[in-house]
Amino acid sequence: MPKPQSALPFRVTEFAPSDIERRLEFVNLGPEDRGRIAAVKADVLDNLDEHIAAFFDHLAKFEEARGLTNRAELLEEAKRLKREHLVAMVGGDYGRDYIDQRFRLGQLYSRTALEVSIFMGAFHNLMASVGRRIMSHHSTDALAGFEHFTSLKKVAFFDIAIIVDAMMADREQTIRQQQDAIRELSTPTLQVRDQLLILPIIGLLDTQRAKQLTDSLLRAIRTHRARVVVMDITGVATVDSKVANHLIQTVEAAALMGASVIVTGVSAEVAQSLVTLGINLGRITTLGDLQGGLEEAERILGYTVTQTSEAA
Amino acid sequence: MPVPILKQGEILIASVQAAMTDRDLLQLKDELADKIGRFRSRGVIIDVTALDVMDSFATRTLRGIAATARLRGAQAVVVGVQPDVAIAIVQLGLTLQGVATALDLEEGLELLRRSTMKVDHCDG
Numbered sequence: 483m484p485k486p487q488s489a490l491p492f493r494v495t496e497f498a499p500s501d502i503e504r505r506l507e508f509v510n511l512g513p514e515d516r517g518r519i520a521a522v523k524a525d526v527l528d529n530l531d532e533h534i535a536a537f538f539d540h541l542a543k544f545e546e547a548r549g550l551t552n553r554a555e556l557l558e559e560a561k562r563l564k565r566e567h568l569v570a571m572v573g574g575d576y577g578r579d580y581i582d583q584r585f586r587l588g589q590l591y592s593r594t595a596l597e598v599s600i601f602m603g604a605f606h607n608l609m610a611s612v613g614r615r616i617m618s619h620h621s622t623d624a625l626a627g628f629e630h631f632t633s634l635k636k637v638a639f640f641d642i643a644i645i646v647d648a649m650m651a652d653r654e655q656t657i658r659q660q661q662d663a664i665r666e667l668s669t670p671t672l673q674v675r676d677q678l679l680i681l682p683i684i685g686l687l688d689t690q691r692a693k694q695l696t697d698s699l700l701r702a703i704r705t706h707r708a709r710v711v712v713m714d715i716t717g718v719a720t721v722d723s724k725v726a727n728h729l730i731q732t733v734e735a736a737a738l739m740g741a742s743v744i745v746t747g748v749s750a751e752v753a754q755s756l757v758t759l760g761i762n763l764g765r766i767t768t769l770g771d772l773q774g775g776l777e778e779a780e781r782i783l784g785y786t787v788t789q790t791s792e793a794a
Numbered sequence: 795m796p797v798p799i800l801k802q803g804e805i806l807i808a809s810v811q812a813a814m815t816d817r818d819l820l821q822l823k824d825e826l827a828d829k830i831g832r833f834r835s836r837g838v839i840i841d842v843t844a845l846d847v848m849d850s851f852a853t854r855t856l857r858g859i860a861a862t863a864r865l866r867g868a869q870a871v872v873v874g875v876q877p878d879v880a881i882a883i884v885q886l887g888l889t890l891q892g893v894a895t896a897l898d899l900e901e902g903l904e905l906l907r908r909s910t911m912k913v914d915h916c917d918g
Contacts (some may be wrong), residue, residue: 526811597863700877707897731884738880740873740896 497581506576509640515633516574522630523572525615531601536565536611538603541596546566547604550594558592563587571637597644605779609638669695671702677709678779679741680772692728696735703741710782711736712775716747726761733766740769742782746775797822799829804836805906806868807899810844819855826859830866837906841899843874848866853888860893869909873902885887 526533538561541547551557570580581732591601613631620627669691672680681699699711713732718725733743744767748756756763769775780787796818800807806829808822824836840856842848860870871894875883883890896902 696881696884697877700880704877704897707901708910709897709901711872734889735877735880735884738872738883738890738895739877740875 507642509636511636515636518630518633519572520632524570525619526572526612529615530565530568533568533608533611534561537564537604537608540607544600546597547600550596556594560590567665581644587644587647589652592649593651598649620635649770655739660680669698673706677707677783679706680712681713687718687725687728696732700735700739702738703739708741710779711741711743713745714772715742721752721756723759723761744769744775744778746772748757799825801907803835803877806835807839808840812844816851823855823859827862830863830868835868836910838868838870839902841874842872846881848879850888853890856893871896871902871905874898875897
């Protein structure tokens with residue numbers, strides 16, 4: 483199965499040096515910016531605690547950031563990474579290691595379910611704290627102060643892009659894992675007796691899922707050496723010509739493996755719509771409900787079920 | 795590669811070893827038709843476990859073998875269709891209608907045993 487394409491790199495290792503260069507071009511970071519950043523190094527480094535507090539105090543104000551602020555060890559880790567971040571930000575080296583650090587921070591935010599919007603607010607607060615220091619140094623020349631601050635802000639925006647990418651990549655990965663889990667869960671094949679399987683189908687049956695379902699059923703037939711399969715479609719809300727066709731194909735494929743399929747749980751609405759659509763399921767054995775299907779399957783396989791008198 | 799046909803009591807077993815050409819298929823059909831009469835066989839098993847592809851000619855020939863066998867008084871069972879082959883056959887719109895199928899050789903023998911037993915029962 484081809485992996486869905488994504489514009490986001492999932493790991494830092496997927497960041498080529500040319501990508502990093504390109505991203506620095508995006509924020510228009512030039513040599514004069516690097517010079518100005520070196521000049522404001524002291525403004526950042528001398529007041530590290532103040533800047534970090536600006537970020538985390540802002541977060542502490544919001545209920546939505548509890549996932550991070552209420553968990554002491556994660557909060558400590560975030561503070562440590564943030565300190566690292568600020569030091570590296572004025573360090574002048576924006577290579578692979580730098581991006582790696584931003585990624586880790588982004589993933590930490592994502593794991594603690596920190597919203598991008600809150601993160602942005604906090605980050606802005608931090609930059610404001612840094613900006614205040616820079617501007618107070620250039621109180622005589624406001625324009626120079628602004629330019630120095632702007633150069634540093636270019637790096638800040640470069641960082642934000644990476645952190646947000648990391649947060650989104652992490653979230654996308656979670657979604658993909660959950661989708662896979664649902665897909666796995668959605669088509670269980672269960673053995674009820676020797677040579678008898680039941681296959682309850684719930685939800686929407688699209689082409690992709692029908693293929694997977696057929697595939698897993700055929701494999702189950704082989705591993706369990708099944709001769710009869712009861713396919714219950716009570717949980718399938720609508721059956722159109724496409725879905726019916728998938729069901730017919732599954733039944734025929736199972737027949738080629740030597741197993742007969744009994745379809746059960748065709749509701750009144752589904753039955754009526756099949757008749758209205760003119761779909762002929764004549765080649766498939768259909769029975770009202772799962773119980774009926776199991777009884778028929780047991781009859782085919784020669785099982786008799788008896789109730790003991792004690793239980794009655 | 796021609797398909798070896800083994801005789802086991804009243805049953806003939808054709809065990810396909812490798813991919814079959816159209817000529818191999820036709821030869822199998824002729825040979826089975828001949829041997830069913832010669833050995834007075836009641837059942838024929840065609841084991842296709844080794845096949846990873848089956849085209850329209852193959853399915854049509856198998857249907858032909860089953861029909862021929864029926865006319866000669868024997869029941870044909872195709873066994874060992876692989877899951878991928880089954881899916882491919884169905885998606886290509888081909889069928890093995892009229893041909894009995896079973897999971898593997900063991901199940902095939904069991905199926906033939908059941909159906910010939912029924913006949914014996916009628917006789918008695």
